[in-house]
Amino acid sequence: MNSTIDRTQLLFLIIKTQIGIGLLSLPAEIQSSAKSDSWISVLVAGTVIQFILLVYWLLLRKFPNDNLSAITVRMLGPYIGRAINAVYYAFFVFIAAYASTLYVELVKNWMLPLTPGWILLLLIIGTSLYLAYDNLRVIARFFVLSSALFIVLIMISILTFSNNVHVSNIMPIGQTGVLQILNGSEKTFFSMLGFEVTLFYFSQVQGNRKGMFKVISLANLFVTLFYTYFVFICLIGFSPDALGHMNEPVLYILKGLSYQLFDRIDLIFLTIWIIPMTVTIVSYLCVAGKSLTTSQSAYQKLVLFSGAAVFAIGWYLSKLESLEPFNKWLEKAYFIMIAAVPLLLWLGSFLTTAGAKAEST
Amino acid sequence: MYRIKKGSYEPGKQDQAEELAVGTIEQRISQIQTYFSNTEDLIVQKFDNQICSIVYVESLVKHESLQAYFMTPMLESGDRALEQLVRSTTAKLTNIYQIGKCMLEGCCVLLTENEQAAIIIRVPQSYERSIQEPKDEQVIKGPHDGFIENPVTNLYLLRKRLRNPKLKVKYFTMGKLTNTKVTMVYMDQIALPKLVAEAEKRLSSVDSDYLYSVGNINELLEEHPMSLFPQTLQTERPDRAVSYLMEGKIIIFVAGNPRALILPITFFAFYQSPDDYNTRWIIGSFYRIIRLISFVIAICLPAIYIAIVTYHSEVLPIGILYSVKVSLTYVPLPPLLEALVMQTILELLKEAAIRLPSPISQTIGIVGGLVIGTAVVEAQLVSHTMIVVIGLTAIASFATPINEFGTSLRVLGFPIMLAASAFGFFGIAIMLMLVFIHLCKIETLGIPYFAPFGPFEGKESIKDIFLRLPLWMVTRTSRDKGQGGTKHSLFGRWKRP
Numbered sequence: 001m002n003s004t005i006d007r008t009q010l011l012f013l014i015i016k017t018q019i020g021i022g023l024l025s026l027p028a029e030i031q032s033s034a035k036s037d038s039w040i041s042v043l044v045a046g047t048v049i050q051f052i053l054l055v056y057w058l059l060l061r062k063f064p065n066d067n068l069s070a071i072t073v074r075m076l077g078p079y080i081g082r083a084i085n086a087v088y089y090a091f092f093v094f095i096a097a098y099a100s101t102l103y104v105e106l107v108k109n110w111m112l113p114l115t116p117g118w119i120l121l122l123l124i125i126g127t128s129l130y131l132a133y134d135n136l137r138v139i140a141r142f143f144v145l146s147s148a149l150f151i152v153l154i155m156i157s158i159l160t161f162s163n164n165v166h167v168s169n170i171m172p173i174g175q176t177g178v179l180q181i182l183n184g185s186e187k188t189f190f191s192m193l194g195f196e197v198t199l200f201y202f203s204q205v206q207g208n209r210k211g212m213f214k215v216i217s218l219a220n221l222f223v224t225l226f227y228t229y230f231v232f233i234c235l236i237g238f239s240p241d242a243l244g245h246m247n248e249p250v251l252y253i254l255k256g257l258s259y260q261l262f263d264r265i266d267l268i269f270l271t272i273w274i275i276p277m278t279v280t281i282v283s284y285l286c287v288a289g290k291s292l293t294t295s296q297s298a299y300q301k302l303v304l305f306s307g308a309a310v311f312a313i314g315w316y317l318s319k320l321e322s323l324e325p326f327n328k329w330l331e332k333a334y335f336i337m338i339a340a341v342p343l344l345l346w347l348g349s350f351l352t353t354a355g356a357k358a359e360s361t
Numbered sequence: 362m363y364r365i366k367k368g369s370y371e372p373g374k375q376d377q378a379e380e381l382a383v384g385t386i387e388q389r390i391s392q393i394q395t396y397f398s399n400t401e402d403l404i405v406q407k408f409d410n411q412i413c414s415i416v417y418v419e420s421l422v423k424h425e426s427l428q429a430y431f432m433t434p435m436l437e438s439g440d441r442a443l444e445q446l447v448r449s450t451t452a453k454l455t456n457i458y459q460i461g462k463c464m465l466e467g468c469c470v471l472l473t474e475n476e477q478a479a480i481i482i483r484v485p486q487s488y489e490r491s492i493q494e495p496k497d498e499q500v501i502k503g504p505h506d507g508f509i510e511n512p513v514t515n516l517y518l519l520r521k522r523l524r525n526p527k528l529k530v531k532y533f534t535m536g537k538l539t540n541t542k543v544t545m546v547y548m549d550q551i552a553l554p555k556l557v558a559e560a561e562k563r564l565s566s567v568d569s570d571y572l573y574s575v576g577n578i579n580e581l582l583e584e585h586p587m588s589l590f591p592q593t594l595q596t597e598r599p600d601r602a603v604s605y606l607m608e609g610k611i612i613i614f615v616a617g618n619p620r621a622l623i624l625p626i627t628f629f630a631f632y633q634s635p636d637d638y639n640t641r642w643i644i645g646s647f648y649r650i651i652r653l654i655s656f657v658i659a660i661c662l663p664a665i666y667i668a669i670v671t672y673h674s675e676v677l678p679i680g681i682l683y684s685v686k687v688s689l690t691y692v693p694l695p696p697l698l699e700a701l702v703m704q705t706i707l708e709l710l711k712e713a714a715i716r717l718p719s720p721i722s723q724t725i726g727i728v729g730g731l732v733i734g735t736a737v738v739e740a741q742l743v744s745h746t747m748i749v750v751i752g753l754t755a756i757a758s759f760a761t762p763i764n765e766f767g768t769s770l771r772v773l774g775f776p777i778m779l780a781a782s783a784f785g786f787f788g789i790a791i792m793l794m795l796v797f798i799h800l801c802k803i804e805t806l807g808i809p810y811f812a813p814f815g816p817f818e819g820k821e822s823i824k825d826i827f828l829r830l831p832l833w834m835v836t837r838t839s840r841d842k843g844q845g846g847t848k849h850s851l852f853g854r855w856k857r858p
Contacts, residue, residue: 111672111787123784123791131798141801145814146794264676267786274790 004206007215009140013201013283014194014219016143019150020280021102022191023227024248024273027234029191031244034184036169037176039232041184046224048185049195052339053220057213059346060202064209068199068342069291075345075352084341085291091337092288093306094330095193096281097313100124103277104318110251110270117318121311127278129307132285133300136204139286146275150226156269157233160253165236190331192223194280196338200287285310379457381479386414386472389479393470396461408435413443415482417469423486427469431482443473446480453478465540489514495597495619497764502639507597508621512544512614515621518599519546523606527551533564536572542616543578552609556625559806560611575620578613582624585803589769592805594626596763600635625805627812629826632656634762637829645829651760653827658757659770660796663704664781664789666750667696672785688744697782699743703751704774706733 005013030038063071069088073081104120112120131142174181198216205212234249246252254266262268289303317323379396382388390405393416397403402419415431434442454460455478460470467485492514495507508515516530527550533543545564547557560582567581575595583592596602597619602612605623613622623630632652637645669676670689677685692699710729714722737743754774758767773796780788800811813826824830 107787111785115784120784120787123787127791127794127798130795134802138802141809141811142798145797145801145811258678260678261681262676263678264673267673267676271786271790274787275794278791278794 004204005136005140005201006206007212009137009144010198010201010205010212011215011219012144012147013140014198014216015222016147016276016279017197017283018192018194018219018223018280019226019276020194021099021106021277022193023230024106024250026188026191026227027231027249028243028246029187030184030231031240033176033180033187035176035180035240036171036235037174037181038184038235039170039228040174041181042188042228042231043224044181044185045188045192046220046227048189049192049220049224050217052342053195053198053216054213055339055343055346056198056202057216059342059349060199061209062346062349063203065203067201067203067290070203070294071345075348082292088291088337089288089306091330091334092284092291093309094313095334096284096288096306097310097317098323098327098330099277099284100281100310100314101317101323103281104314106248106270106277107274109247111267118315121314121318124278124281125307125311125314128281128285129303131279132282132289132303132307135296136201136286139282143279143283146279149272149275153269153272154229156254156265156272157230159257159265160233160237163237163253163256166239167236169236169238169240170232188227192227193334193338194283195220195223197283197287199338199342200290281310381455381457381460381477383477386474389472390414390416392457393460393464396457397464412440412475413471413473415469415471416464417484418464418467421465421467421486422469422484423467426484427482430484431469431471446471446482447473447476452481452483454481455479462540487511492518498596498598498601498762500598500634500636500639503635504598504600506599508599508602508614508619510617510619512542512616515599515614515619516544516546519603519606519612522599522603523548528606531561535564535567535569535578537568537570539571539573541572543572544614544616546606546612546614548606548609551607552611556609556611556806556808560613560624564613572615573617575613575615575618575622578615579622582622584805588799588803589773590628590800590803590810591631591763591765591769592624592626592803592810594623594630594763595620595765596623597621598635604635605630625808626810627805627808628800628810629813631761631763631766633825633829642829642831646827649827649829652762655757655760656770659754659761659767660773660777661789661793662754662757663700663750663774664777664792666746667700667778668781668785668789670696671782685744685746688746691741692744694742695782696747697778699747700751700778701775703737703743703747704754704771704778706737707751707755708771 030041034041069085072084104117107120230250237253251266254269257265285303285306288306289299293299293302382392404419405416407414460479463481469482469484471480489511490509492506494505527548529549531545535541535543563582579593602621610623714725738745758771761767777792780792803810
């Protein structure tokens with residue numbers, strides 16, 4: 001797979017993977033712990049991600065032409081390496097399935113209450129497969145193109161300032177205490193997942209690796225600010241009590257707006273938001289494909305298989321009463337995979353290079 | 362075009378190898394006659410003294426020139442003229458296949474006693490349409506000439522505008538039975554060699570029996586035959602063709618066709634019109650934006666309307682909702698059917714009117730537009746709002762400068778309408794995503810179709826896409842970029858002294 005992308009494309013690949021379904025419900029979720037300081041939680045989570053990205057950068061700098069799956073194979077040998085890659089693959093498929101379950105639920109709640117869930121799931125996964133099936137260059141083109149919609153989304157969100165705005169809601173800053181804020185950032189962290197795709201896309205960027213850390217950091221900066229902004233407008237737009245009781249405050253805050261030509265801006269916002277949500281699934285399908293294969297034809301077969309798997313798992317998940325236990329388990333384990341494993345690999349890389357040097361001398 | 366069952370004629374290899382027989386003139390003539398299936402417009406003219414004969418296809422030869430350059434000298438000075446002719450002509454052929462080929466191009470063949478080979482004299486007839494403004498690409502301000510059916514005249518139109526030795530022409534003969542002449546034109550050293558090589562490879566690998574039109578070539582060349590979007594641009598305007606040549610694109614003419622095929626082409630080329638460059642840049646930019654809005658309206662508007670009245674009527678404020686719903690009250694059809702019926706009627710009217718002579722087509726317009734339009738609403742088969750929506754959609758699709766593209770858009774509207782009626786806004790979003798993913802996927806000759814947006818190619822490249830920024834702000838060719846040391850000020854190039 002020699003399809004190469006440029007830096008801008010990498011930037012948007014990361015951003016679009018990160019911004020997805022999580023944001024819509026985020027302000028309500030952190031409300032229970034961080035309360036009026038939720039926005040600080042988001043910034044803290046962004047900082048944590050920045051540290052993880054630093055680890056990624058240090059690791060990837062050592063292997064400039066390998067993606068994560070090649071690195072594991074190279075460092076741990078073909079058997080253990082492939083086993084770890086298979087675990088990654090399973091996680092990516094699960095994350096994609098989990099995201100699409102939430103996505104279907106959201107669409108059912110807000111737009112199409114009577115349409116059977118599996119049809120929506122089929123449409124979403126079908127669309128994602130159509131894009132994920134092609135090579136990374138095409139995927140990146142679409143990601144960059146659809147990023148133009150962020151401008152529209154931000155413009156729509158600015159309209160909310162015409163609601164009653166209570167900046168006093170966030171005062172006094174820092175009242176909830178450090179522990180609660182950290183608790184809130186843990187929740188935020190999991191809705192900001194997606195930066196881990198860096199491990200796979202990084203090696204396909206053309207040109208030298210100088211200044212690439214800036215690109216990754218810029219992506220993280222954008223996402224963090226984007227999240228903080230939306231959490232912030234929800235905080236000042238809703239009373240703290242109401243915020244805790246909503247599922248998707250980011251949509252509710254738009255619901256109240258009314259103009260001469262449109263009502264229900266929330267529906268328009270959601271219609272546009274469908275694209276970032278779908279694109280997130282595309283990115284996970286692509287990464288899942290890359291985690292086990294190297295040739296384009298094998299990749300395509302695997303992507304089709306992953307699509308079927310995502311559909312099956314998504315269907316199963318949507319039948320569950322509550323996603324809570326699944327969610328807890330998934331998050332903890334996933335955190336190990338995307339933060340701890342790369343860190344260990346990086347530390348291990350010192351040993352192996354040291355070992356290799358020792359051998360050669 | 363229907364096909365009758367055809368005979369077993371295959372232009373075989375033996376045909377091509379056959380040589381002119383050694384023998385009397387008569388034998389050779391009959392050989393040529395057999396080669397031409399004893400057609401009756403093959404004229405054989407013998408001279409009194411029997412030393413020579415000429416053979417030609419009556420319909421392809423210009424009699425005046427034949428008379429002036431050959432007959433008159435022959436009759437006046439006989440043998441001497443013949444000898445001179447034989448000595449001076451270099452075109453002597455013995456292969457019957459090649460002789461036939463020349464005769465079909467409008468040559469006359471001279472057979473003499475002494476000379477074994479046939480002497481070829483070029484006296485081609487050609488009837489040409491005069492250079493006219495193309496009907497479907499009219500502009501308000503701009504040149505009013507257009508390509509015609511003769512590639513030589515078309516080349517003249519190009520060369521007249523582009524006096525540059527780098528303009529390169531290549532000829533191909535395609536279609537085993539039709540032997541159609543295909544002309545490929547490009548600017549050497551401006552067109553990417555990779556593109557030219559690829560286009561040449563594809564043209565020469567085309568293996569078909571017949572070739573009638575530019576559309577045939579288009580179909581044989583394009584990479585994504587299942588796509589709705591046209592991947593080559595067909596134009597009859599030389600000014601347009603020249604501007605594409607300068608952008609490094611390739612032009613293909615097919616003899617007998619006034620249309621030039623331009624490739625590789627990108628999506629946004631279909632939204633540019635030569636008029637844009639002849640008006641002031643603000644006006645030009647304004648129309649660019651209007652056209653891009655028309656793209657969105659043409660593919661989405663009926664779908665949005667269907668989605669709103671079927672699923673999301675809460676999107677409309679109560680005032681508008683009331684008037685829409687009232688007009689829908691007595692309509693028995695569901696909105697999707699309404700839209701499909703009206704779109705079909707519209708296409709019917711268009712198809713019916715397009716080929717009729719203009720007085721009749723005006724009647725059709727009146728009957729269609731006014732009578733059916735009002736009657737359908739009064740009979741409460743279709744709602745008022747739907748008429749407005751369909752009307753707007755049709756107008757928007759006709760606003761694209763290239764007609765072919767507008768038709769694609771109307772066809773594209775149908776699946777989006779279906780999706781909207783099944784899944785509301787969600788369906789529209791998914792369909793639009795598929796459309797744009799598709800646009801990002803397709804490439805022509807390896808050039809991304811949706812460039813410069815998918816992939817995004819920097820801000821320099823979009824100056825001529827959404828807007829039509831003034832020429833001094835746009836670096837047109839890559840050569841410009843290298844020399845562009847001078848930075849023009851924001852407000853015009855010439856400063857007040």
